[in-house]
Amino acid sequence: MSDITTRAERPLARPLEAAPAAPTALFRRLRGRKSAIVGVVGLTAVLFVAVFASYVAPADPLRQDLSSILVPPFWADGGSFEYPLGTDALGRDVVSRLAYGARNSLLIAVCAMLIGSILGLVTGLAAGFLGGRLDAILMRLGDVQLAFPFILLAIIILGVLPDRSAAHLILVLGIPGWIIYARVVRSRALAEREKDYVVAAKSIGAGSFRRMTKYVLPSVWQVVPVIAMLDLGFLIILESTLSFLGFGLTPPTPSWGSVLADGRNNMVVSPWLPILPGLAILVTVLSINLTADGLADLFDPRLRKGTFRRIALRLPVPDEPPAPEAAPLLRVQDLRVEFPSNGRTTMAVRGVSFELDHGETLGIVGESGSGKSVTALSIVQLLDSPGRVTAGQIRFGGQDLVRISDRRMAALRGGRIAMIFQNPASSLNPVFSIGFQMREAIRRHGRKADGSVQAAASQSLRAVGIGDPDRVLRQYPFQLSGGMNQRVMIAMAMTAHPDLLIADEPTTALDVTTQAQILERLRDLTRAEGTSLIFITHDIALVAEYTDRVAVMYAGQVCETGPTRSVIAQPHHPYTKALLESVPRPDLPAGIRLEAIPGELPDPARTPPGCPFAPRCPSVMDVCRSVNPDAFAVAPDHRAACHLWSPERTEAVAR
């Protein structure tokens, strides 16, 4: 990690989204990261030695004692505590050279870092806030500078200088650093400038200098410390490189690099001489980098390890051999899915059961967060980590999908069970052509010969209403509209003639006309192939139009299920009623207000003991707040999980 271009790369590789946080919170978070603490401790120790070098060092670092040259350190033969780490070729005490070297190296690096950061903060702020020609010139200058490794120029300039003082080194090392600060500060200032409160300050007459210093600066400067820490580590290595090459401070002033270079001349006799100063540099830079990582974590917790989406682990149970298949095609029984995180467990799905017959279309409807997508992802066993199925069964084709091997599950996916997702554009790989991805899917599930694969791809694209399949096959996802991409996804899903197709909000991201075309195409295709369809949506109007059966989900439970016609015509659960009332209907006279459902979904990590809908329910009773209702039969094949329809109550009402 040792040149100017990598220096520029580091802050970029780690987008800095500093968020202001209270100091106490910062401290608490820092306590949780062991590596950052190690870094801070190490850095403090090095700083202590550097600042108090004159007390730490047992001797004058320049004092030569030619009677005791190349004395080994105390642990080696011939070493003593008079010179704890031995002496160099001129009989100078190594401990003292290293301690004063720390002072010189750190002083130069810290000053250079300060110059670079202040220069960068000022220019970045000016470029971002004032914009215009100044911005253009500064950024162009920066581009040119970053296009060449300027350490080479630094080496040359310092190399040809007749005499080198600390000031020379500080300027040559510090000034080129401006650009890494300026770039980040500029982009943040640019964003901040447009924010409402800054614009508002302008409208009440705050001058541009005042707006820049009082409003923009306070929210921009926080990015500087993290970059500065990384920069400091880099500068220490750079300074020692220059000293090592003999282009650092004029001898005999010690710095870690020059102590190392001196030691190298005697390395065969005294190998510790070059090793020790290098270790000092390594420990210092490592401490600085660990501290910087800790700082970055504090400023931007999103970048913490393990926050990337991963596929969840599945239940650790032995593979279950398939049993003879029996109707129905799919039976989900008492499915429970949990997402444990930070000590609290979110119960996303809480005992969901439903069935699906061959060739049937089931609509699952509910608000965002009701658990409908999680249910769908459990069927294909592709939950995001850390979510996992904790109980229940998903019986499909004679086996329980929760309990079969990964290999067998992978064979089912895209084969007998296909799935399409909400956002068609991001469901296709951006760097492979449509043809590549379709052929890949077709080969995975059967056909091998190239000619027939290509033909099959064309044919399935034609089946979803794409007129010129051969052109589309050559194209990439970014060249197609959302509707076209979703057609491709459907075509790909249907290539293996699946028994079950799960469509998770397939048209939510599309406009209304495309939506209708796609859904009709989906209905025609599944009917023609005899494919069962699970259609997930938040739009109960679509369910009414396109499905045979419906399951209404609320807070991870199915609150009402039955034949679509029966549920739409006679909704029994107050939540279903509310959903239906919030749909615009042509048969209602204009001017009638649609009912929004008051309140919001309960926190899935703290679900109340009773019916989850009780807090929002217009017909709530006492029992609802303490007992979660079972699903009661309300009509043939039609059940509602609501106390209003409990047998005791219906009997009481009837009486």
Place this chain on the structure above:
Amino acid sequence: MALVVFGVVTLVFLLLRLAAGDPARLMVQPGTPETAIQQVRERIGTDQPLFQQFMEYLTGLVRGDLGTSFHGQQPVLDEVLRALPNTLLLGVVTMAVASVLALVLGVAAAVRANSWVDRLVLAYVAVGLSTPYFWLAVVLVLVFSVQLNWFPAIDFTGPSSLVLPVATLVITLTPILIRTIRQSLLQTLGEDHIRAARARGLSERRVMFVHGLKEASLPLVTLIGLQAGFVLAGSYVVEFIFNWPGIGKLTLDAVTSRNFPMIQGGVLVAALTFVVVNFVVDLLYTLLDPRVRLAPT
């Protein structure tokens, strides 16, 4: 790109003449009479006004003439062309080894994120990022040349001479590459299209190594281009330590002897190399990413 090369050449030309003392005075014995020094100045051309020197230099460049060394009569171009293959050999071998190693370790760490493999790789990244490479070179020489006598410590005597210089550069170059590939692969694996690929039944291996890696390799390609700068800068130090007859050693020697034309030649070659590498990287990126290749311009 031409702008970068021109800027670097101009800057070096000016800085040398402003920062350094009188090169003629450094080339003669102390106590040489002023008239003799003046003769040296006239021979190497530093008696001319700065602007005229610069124009002569530029017109020379256009003709492909990089000037003549202050010491002796050999043309700079010959010297530079003799040194360049050695530096390229070092650089290309380093880049190839580092890319492969980084790919293997980065992917291993990402695929087994948070496992002991990942932790080990991340520990190497943290230490590697903090290691001064000139020190590493010294330690490698101490262990493998002085103690074990496996590889030669200096000079080019055969393929085994490449081992220690390349190892030094690779060990310090790979950490940033590993971190990038790991981060990028983890990010890609979290994307919707990866889940969709799994939902299509693709094997985990195909998802990782075809769908994940192609997209995840894009930032790596960019970074490798930028790291050409690291290898150039690193080769200065490594060539110095291992006495490797490349551009870096040529330039450093010229700096020590204030041989301005040779310094300018070395820097010009470095700038050109850097520009060419980044041009190739841009081409490669275009090949890998259809969004760049096919986007309407």
